[in-house]
Amino acid sequence: MSTSPSESRRQKAARRAGEFPAAPEPLAVPVFDSHTHLDITIQEAGVPGGPGADPVEALITAAAKAGVDRIVQVGVDEPSSRWGAELAARHPSVLAAVALHPNDAPLLPDLDESLRVIEGLAASPRVRGIGETGMDTFRTGPEGREAQEKSFRAHIAIAKRHGKALIIHDRDAHQDVLRILDSEGAPDTVVMHCFSGDAEFAAECVRRGFYLSFAGTVTFASAGSLREAAVLTPPSQIMVETDAPYLTPVPHRGRPNASYLIPLTVRALAETRGDDLDELCAAISANGDRVFGPWS
Numbered sequence: 001m002s003t004s005p006s007e008s009r010r011q012k013a014a015r016r017a018g019e020f021p022a023a024p025e026p027l028a029v030p031v032f033d034s035h036t037h038l039d040i041t042i043q044e045a046g047v048p049g050g051p052g053a054d055p056v057e058a059l060i061t062a063a064a065k066a067g068v069d070r071i072v073q074v075g076v077d078e079p080s081s082r083w084g085a086e087l088a089a090r091h092p093s094v095l096a097a098v099a100l101h102p103n104d105a106p107l108l109p110d111l112d113e114s115l116r117v118i119e120g121l122a123a124s125p126r127v128r129g130i131g132e133t134g135m136d137t138f139r140t141g142p143e144g145r146e147a148q149e150k151s152f153r154a155h156i157a158i159a160k161r162h163g164k165a166l167i168i169h170d171r172d173a174h175q176d177v178l179r180i181l182d183s184e185g186a187p188d189t190v191v192m193h194c195f196s197g198d199a200e201f202a203a204e205c206v207r208r209g210f211y212l213s214f215a216g217t218v219t220f221a222s223a224g225s226l227r228e229a230a231v232l233t234p235p236s237q238i239m240v241e242t243d244a245p246y247l248t249p250v251p252h253r254g255r256p257n258a259s260y261l262i263p264l265t266v267r268a269l270a271e272t273r274g275d276d277l278d279e280l281c282a283a284i285s286a287n288g289d290r291v292f293g294p295w296s
């Protein structure tokens with residue numbers, strides 16, 4: 001059978017999947033990664049540092065060397081939430097967020113029981129966020145929307161009961177997210193993870209006091225409206241994240257992402273906003289300590 005061009009592109013992407021990009025120049029003033037999935041990165045992309053290295057330590061050490069000295073490990077289901085809570089309990093550089101992902105919630109055999117597990121984990125002192133939760137009309141069709149919304153409402157309530165930050169996944173669902181937050185009453189601290197709106201939606205989130213966390217997407221050539229959103233976000237409400245292993249910043253799109261690549265995203269943000277890089281890093285760090293900290 002002959003190989004079509006699209007197949008060969010896929011094969012090429014698969015071959016490159018395990019190749020982590022070279023480390024960028026480290027940041028002088030450290031920042032934190034507000035949203036990463038160490039467990040998925042290890043499963044899907046392997047380990048920087050090669051065989052024999054402890055995968056979690058290798059990722060955390062590589063990040064620290066790049067000036068990313070704190071990490072928020074984000075859960076998407078029961079096992080990953082438990083894993084993150086346990087890692088945070090023993091690792092001074094890691095805090096955890098726990099949740100059922102909005103695309104997983106409609107598929108769970110017993111949503112109520114899974115929510116009880118998340119509520120149990122939420123009580124851990126080093127679990128500082130409830131997320132990622134929210135709405136996703138891109139990957140979940142109308143048949144899953146009711147369970148997705150029920151799960152989001154339950155996570156909002158958990159965040160409020162435990163006084164933890166709510167970390168929102170919003171994919172093609174800006175107005176649904178605001179409608180549900182308004183009807184439940186938003187928790188004191190809300191982080192819009194991988195902010196994906198335009199300037200108008202950013203202004204709405206800023207007005208509500210939400211934090212806007214920008215991922216590698218802000219470096220993409222096509223992301224003009226996202227950069228407009230970044231420009232109008234006040235320094236006191238801005239964060240940066242990888243969402244690793246996804247959303248690898250330019251110039252490494254197609255390769256795996258990890259926290260040590262944050263400097264590429266922060267530098268792009270500083271340039272877009274006309275900020276002094278060190279001042280932006282200091283502002284991001286202060287926001288992280290206020291929302292999630294202290295780490296140790």
Ligand SMILES: [Zn+2]
Pocket residue numbers: 132169170193194
């Ligand atoms: Zn997400």
Ligand SMILES: [Zn+2]
Pocket residue numbers: 035037074132243
């Ligand atoms: Zn995520």
